[in-house]
Amino acid sequence: MTHAVAQPWILGLTGGIGSGKSAAAQVFVDLGVHLVDADQAARWVVEPGRPALAAIAGHFGEGVLQADGTLDRAALRELIFKDPAQRVWLEALLHPLIREEIAAYLAKAQSPYAILVSPLLLETTQHAMVKRVLVIDVPEAIQIQRTVARDGSNEEQVRAILKAQATREQRLSRADDVIVNDRDPAWLKSEVERLHHFYLTLCGGQS
Structure with a gap:
């Protein structure tokens, strides 16, 4: 008797501007995880x-x-x-x-699970599509510093964007998993790999 292949469960990946969502998403892609960017x-x-x-x-x-x-x-x-x-x-x-x-x-x-990357995962109805939420979190001072360096925008513009997004507290209160991305890329990669191995053990996104 052949077993039906289980439908991949969906992980929601979110984080504020300058948190390193894209960098984390790329590590998952490199690990062979199917990813959709909202x-x-x-x-x-x-x-x-x-x-x-x-x-x-x-x-x-x-x-x-x-x-x-x-x-x-x-x-x-x-x-x-x-x-x-x-x-x-x-x-x-x-x-x-x-x-x-x-x-x-x-x-x-x-892949056994798939990822929906969305900056507005929790602000729209998109969160209803996911079984589990991973938040890439970073202190606000680092968000501002990274975004100014990356986009050439000024601090005022970045603060305005931060106001339009969910607050850190709101995001963290709804997270199942959190990576605080305040170190270097190698550390982020190792954290994503650790979570990936954990996710492979989950059935339907729940342990």
């Missing part, structure tokens, strides 16, 4: 030829499209920034599509 899914759903882009252009007008037919994100951001009702409309259109996109990519996983 930010990429958000970009895929508005590609030319996809229904969402036509709906956005129909609603906001052709001014939100660039000459090559792709979405002009800056123009769209400007419109929804001025009018909160338009942001609500846009989110109502995109969030279900992004969820579908994420689900479709997660369904292709061949």
Whole structure:
């Protein structure tokens, strides 16, 4: 009798800006874990030829499209920034599509568990898709220092982004696992590897 292969369980990976989410995610990928990035899914759903882009252009007008037919994100951001009702409309259109996109990519996983990386995992309904939450945590001073160095932004801009994201306390209160990423990349790699071996022993994300 052949046993049905168990569906991979889904780990949610999140953390504030500058926490090192991407670096941690890369280590999991190197270990052979199937990974879906919510930010990429958000970009895929508005590609030319996809229904969402036509709906956005129909609603906001052709001014939100660039000459090559792709979405002009800056123009769209400007419109929804001025009018909160338009942001609500846009989110109502995109969030279900992004969820579908994420689900479709997660369904292709061949690894024992798969990962959904999302900066807004806990701020949106995406957390309902995951069985376990791993938070990459870092002191705020390091977040600001790393983000300023990486993006060339100023401290004020970074603080504004931090305000829009869940607080450290909110994230940590909902974490099943936490990596405090305040050391060097080699240490982060060893911590991810340790968790990976633990995750391989879990059934459905629970011990």
